[in-house]
């Protein structure tokens with residue numbers, strides 16, 4: 001183990017390197033570029049023995065990744081925003097084929113208007129593509145999620161691709177001290193990828209076929225079970241991770257000062273740290289507030305949420321996203337979970353940080369104040385009208 | 386070249402599928418796989434060949450085979466090849482079978498990328514001159530005058546008004562290791578080319594004309610004959626590109642009658658003698674160019 005000063009993208013690249021992928025296939029886009037540049041450098045130096053494919057588009061990046069995964073190779077790709085949307089056709093394809101590809105997505109606004117900065121509209125547009133979705137809060141977690149994602153994706157019970165999301169710029173380009181495991185430590189943690197779900201010269205197969213109305217539901221149901229199975233596998237994986245590296249992760253959600261909290265803000269990604277800071281400040285003023293971070297959106301932490309929100313007076317969902325004509329997608333998911341429990345308190349939605357707009361502590365403080373007014377509904381934070 | 390009717394493998398690799406009787410595309414796939422053998426890894430995009438061959442649980446390939454996205458034949462092949470190489474596998478050939486639409490329209494970007502990288506794959510375009518699987522719509526390889534469901538023949542428009550895109554030369558212009566045109570009407574020539582292309586280390590491409598009785602409006606037992614006639618009348622040609630030079634495999638001294646080729650197909654039924662004359666002139670102009678620019682030797 002060494003300690004290094006790395007950006008989120010570089011940390012993720014080290015996590016990928018430690019995962020020993022056979023094939024990397026990616027196309028450049030801001031703010032993802034530095035992760036593939038770093039990987040290319042590692043390949044060039046001989047520190048990473050992977051086949052780096054210089055594809056001519058994101059559609060080809062993921063299509064090639066599917067091909068490589070379909071012969072049993074460990075495969076990585078990375079993209080962002082327009083690139084993620086451009087490869088969209090291949091996302092359900094990879095998931096339905098049960099190919100455990102790992103992708104890093106640098107969360108970025110989607111055009112129009114053009115904007116290269118961070119929000120979560122890109123990955124949330126594809127929330128229903130069958131991929132497991134994780135959201136990192138800092139560079140250390142980014143590296144750790146890279147390693148853990150291969151473990152989770154490749155588990156036979158799961159056999160599902162994983163998309164790890166890093167907030168554009170606020171995480172991808174922000175430098176922090178990061179613990180980087182040694183190759184040997186990582187090798188012990190992450191076994192080689194073994195699967196029968198592959199084309200094989202010894203046992204030829206026909207794959208990625210058509211399944212008509214008579215069998216389609218069964219295939220889709222199994223796919224659904226695969227994503228659900230990730231719940232247990234994530235927890236097993238994190239237990240193993242702690243044994244190997246001493247860092248503890250908390251499953252599908254992470255909570256901060258929620259035990260006796262009356263008002264909780266739910267968020268994801270790097271916003272968590274800002275909300276936690278605000279919670280400390282308000283706690284100093286004896287306000288019973290807390291924060292909950294959704295580490296994974298698929299599988300969705302339904303039971304964890306219901307459990308965590310017991311006895312709470314009001315909940316706010318703070319997200320960098322809007323599903324036009326409705327509400328924030330994270331909010332929709334949270335409300336659906338709560339509606340399936342006895343939770344009967346106000347739950348409101350705060351849309352912030354679109355196109356990379358800063359979310360200052362004062363805005364978060366206002367959100368907590370707003371919660372005490374027991375409002376429901378959708379609010380655009382800091383909107384100039 | 387060793388492969389011929391007598392030495393061709395007895396084994397079948399593509400059978401029990403639902404292609405229409407007399408399907409030229411199915412014949413091209415079947416023969417190519419018999420030439421390449423059991424270690425072919427076939428990639429087939431959305432299109433007739435995947436629609437007829439992969440209906441779970443009736444899976445019709447004896448060798449490894451996988452459906453790609455419509456646009457992703459070449460890119461998926463790239464990935465398969467990269468994966469196998471990275472895993473240290475040897476003795477296989479990654480081969481793609483894509484339609485004219487999957488090749489010249491939606492898949493041309495991925496194909497261009499694969500050739501540019503010189504990935505070790507063999508790409509075979511079976512050209513039936515329209516989007517057949519979706520019900521006979523125009524592609525950029527639909528010939529001038531042909532009626533399709535999106536280029537109807539009526540009083541105002543008389544079928545497709547564009548000439549066929551020249552995929553062979555587009556591919557050759559990449560400086561590819563090897564590419565060729567072929568027709569299922571000249572099967573020995575096609576087999577030779579598949580054998581040769583499969584032996585190449587790097588990207589190779591074969592463009593095989595493969596009539597579709599359903600879409601062309603010909604009898605099911607006429608498919609091979611029509612595929613022969615299109616070469617004999619000069620509307621298609623058999624050629625190769627290798628080491629930067631073009632070679633013509635067959636230069637008919639005298640072309641057979643274009644009108645005969647046209648008149649036997651329902652898709653051209655609406656064409657007048659004047660329009661057939663125009664097609665004949667297009668052919669002559671094309672051959673002047675071929676003879677002069679590329680195939681003078």
Ligand SMILES: Cc1ncc(C[n+]2csc(CCOP(=O)(O)OP(=O)(O)O)c2C)c(N)n1
Pocket residue numbers: 089410431432433434455456483484485486487488513515516517518519524
């Ligand atoms: C992205 C995408 N667009 C459209 C389709 C619908 N589609 C499936 S097959 C096909 C036509 C295929 O034509 P071609 O490649 O010429 O093959 P053929 O069916 O003639 O054998 C189309 C348009 C699709 N599957 N995917």
Ligand code: SF4
Pocket residue numbers: 403404405406407408409410411433437513517518596597598599600
């Ligand atoms: S429609 Fe044409 S190409 Fe498709 S299976 Fe039938 S004959 Fe073959």
Ligand SMILES: [Mg+2]
Pocket residue numbers: 484485486512513514515516517
């Ligand atoms: Mg076609």
